[in-house]
Structures are given as structure tokens and as C-alpha cells.
Amino acid sequence: MSIDSVFVHKMWVDHEISKMVKKGVPYPMLSDVGGKVGTAYGVFDDVAGVETRGRFIIDPDGVIQGYEVLTPPVGRNVSESIRQLQAFQHVRNSGGTEATPSGWRPGKLTLKPGPDLVGNVWKVWKTEMERD
Amino acid sequence: MAEEIKAGCARPTGGLVGEEPPGDKPTEAKEEKKEVKSMIMIGRKAPDFMAPGYFQGKFINVHLSDYLGKWVLLCFYPGDFTFV
Numbered sequence: 001m002s003i004d005s006v007f008v009h010k011m012w013v014d015h016e017i018s019k020m021v022k023k024g025v026p027y028p029m030l031s032d033v034g035g036k037v038g039t040a041y042g043v044f045d046d047v048a049g050v051e052t053r054g055r056f057i058i059d060p061d062g063v064i065q066g067y068e069v070l071t072p073p074v075g076r077n078v079s080e081s082i083r084q085l086q087a088f089q090h091v092r093n094s095g096g097t098e099a100t101p102s103g104w105r106p107g108k109l110t111l112k113p114g115p116d117l118v119g120n121v122w123k124v125w126k127t128e129m130e131r132d
Numbered sequence: 133m134a135e136e137i138k139a140g141c142a143r144p145t146g147g148l149v150g151e152e153p154p155g156d157k158p159t160e161a162k163e164e165k166k167e168v169k170s171m172i173m174i175g176r177k178a179p180d181f182m183a184p185g186y187f188q189g190k191f192i193n194v195h196l197s198d199y200l201g202k203w204v205l206l207c208f209y210p211g212d213f214t215f216v
Contacts, residue, residue, distance in 0.1 A: 030185040
């Protein structure tokens with residue numbers, strides 16, 4: 001979503017994006033001319049008149065689980081967004097019985113919070129497990 | 133002759149002639165506006181919105197609530213053709 005019109009979105013796809021992504025953009029490119037949606041989400045810069053790089057993870061109930069906002073010159077990391085999405089999905093599927101430690105990826109150890117784990121995380125989780 | 137501007141990631145925008153340039157002290161009215169700026173809090177409902185969109189050759193209208201039951205990544209960015 002940006003402050004560009006849908007016509008500009010089309011031109012960008014036709015003239016540039018289509019040269020990078022073969023089948024075009026696989027999701028809707030939304031237009032927020034005037035920045036009303038961006039203002040509600042706290043990412044519209046009313047001095048520059050543009051949206052900043054805000055990214056929100058919204059769960060199936062419409063609840064915001066996480067967000068990240070960057071200033072314009074620095075791009076995001078798509079694999080980190082996917083990692084977070086997988087972690088939120090795992091936690092949701094566990095019914096809230098599991099939590100994912102720092103650096104978690106699918107297949108890695110999760111934590112099951114409870115009285116027995118208090119003060120004992122060091123026994124099951126090592127700092128080197130944070131890295132890939 | 134129009135002044136050439138440096139190309140950057142933030143898209144330059146127009147404004148009224150004689151308008152205060154950015155960086156000046158905010159007026160009281162501007163400060164009031166900022167208090168109601170964001171409705172965002174993690175763990176709370178995302179504000180629903182309706183927005184026109186471009187999707188695979190068609191112009192469409194999208195409500196965020198169309199996606200209830202699915203996971204959504206909502207991404208904002210400064211503008212088309214802004215390099216990053």
C-alpha cells in the first residue's frame with residue numbers, strides 16, 4: 001500500500017516489476033491517496049506526504065501480532081517476515097501452550113512455559129541455538 | 133527555470149505556495165492532530181479499511197475484513213518507482 005494511484009501501480013507493474021517477477025505481483029497493490037489508512041496505522045509521514053516502510057502481521061481474527069517500521073532508504077527482510085509469520089502460526093496452532101525462543105525456525109525447539117521451566121530455560125535452550 | 137531535485141527514496145510532493153516549509157515549529161492545531169494519529173497496538177484489532185487496488189490486470193476494491201480467517205501481511209512503502 002502506498003499513496004500512489006492504482007493507475008501508477010499498473011504502470012509500475014507493466015514497466016518495471018514485470019521484468020523482475022515473471023507472473024506479476026501475487027497480491028493486491030493498494031492505493032492510499034491522502035494517507036488516511038497510513039495515518040490510522042501510524043506510518044504516514046505527513047511532512048513528506050508518503051508512507052514509511054511499515055509491515056504488519058495480522059492474524060485470522062484480525063488482531064495485529066507484530067509490526068516493524070523502517071524509514072524509506074532501508075529495505076525489509078522478507079525471510080524475517082516469513083519466519084515471524086511461521087512462529088505466530090506455530091504458537092496459535094499450539095493453542096498458546098508453546099512459545100518460540102529467539103531465532104526460532106520451524107523444526108527448532110520450542111518452549112512450554114510452566115512452573116517447571118522457571119529458572120530452567122538454560123537447561124533446554126542454549127544461546128547458540130539462536131543462530132541458523 | 134524549474135529547480136532540479138535530487139532523486140531519493142521519499143517521493144517529493146507538492147504543496148501550497150507560501151506554505152511553511154517542513155521542519156518549522158508545529159502549530160497547536162498540528163499537535164492536536166498528532167494525538168489522534170495512530171490507533172495501533174499489538175494484540176488489538178487492526179483498524180479495518182477499504183482501499184482501491186491493482187491486482188493481476190484488474191482494478192479492485194479491498195476491505196481488510198475480506199481477509200478474516202487468513203493471515204495477512206500488510207505492507208506500506210513510500211512509493212512506486214522509489215528504488216528500494
